[in-house]
Amino acid sequence: MTETTTATRATEAPEAPDTPPAPQLDLDAYLSRIGWSGERRPSATALRALTFAHATSIPFENLDPLLGSAPSLALPDLEAKLVHGRRGGYCYEHNTLLTAALRDFGFTVTGLTARVRVGARGALRPRTHMLLLVHVPGEARPYVADVGFGSIGALLEAVPLVADTEFHDGPRRHRFVREPHPGLEDLWVLQAFLEGAWEDQYAFTREPYEHPDYEVINWHVATNPRSPFHHTLFAQRSTADRHLALVGRTLTETYHDGTRKQRELADEAKVLAVLTADFGIEPPEGVQLPR
Structure with a gap:
């Protein structure tokens, strides 16, 4: 009896150590940051409102990669x-x-993840953009949510993943089209209607990616010397009436009626002032921007 008990215990797996609980988001603080106070339930209406509030409240910027470090996720x-x-x-x-x-x-x-097509001119880029597929309880079709693209062609709110249907997300117009692809499914291509024509923004499939995948891509995009995020300042912000884009020292204001203003900022002090006043970004202490 003793030998059998001992042998049995020897083959049992040791108890797993206690794993710390996953960190929880301060949801109240997040909703206050984006200025949203609607009903907290998983509906399509809430999804569209949340993504619009986020996209028009928290700016796009790459100061951490510009300063030589991959931002923590x-x-x-x-x-x-x-x-x-x-x-x-x-x-x-x-x-x-x-x-x-x-x-x-x-x-x-x-x-x-998606391959960005804006400015690619036919070149095949790696999958480096993160977007989300969201399932709403009780609805058969999923939605695409993406508050991190930043550009004038970015989604301002979540839209259903349906091909060949035009969507109006705030003042913007988008649609998805399908393209042949040798993988398990054809590509989904997000297009934005800009200056009188449909323009590709990015292309993706519905293959799931996990947090460790984004950690690797994030490090590559932030630290690779060939990455534009590593050597050029990008800041973008969408508001109720316009879109602001700062690339290097070039500031472009595009209004919803299509009018555009562009100017060159004189020096680093002016760039830092514009980041603070117009984009709502407080640069890190002692930051020095590349020329």
């Missing part, structure tokens, strides 16, 4: 930076933060 760090601090971020930061908020509401969220 840990939820406490994202909360400290984007919610409690006067900072923005780029796609991995925005959409990771949004994922936590949507799951708190009760949505099912799947992370995806």
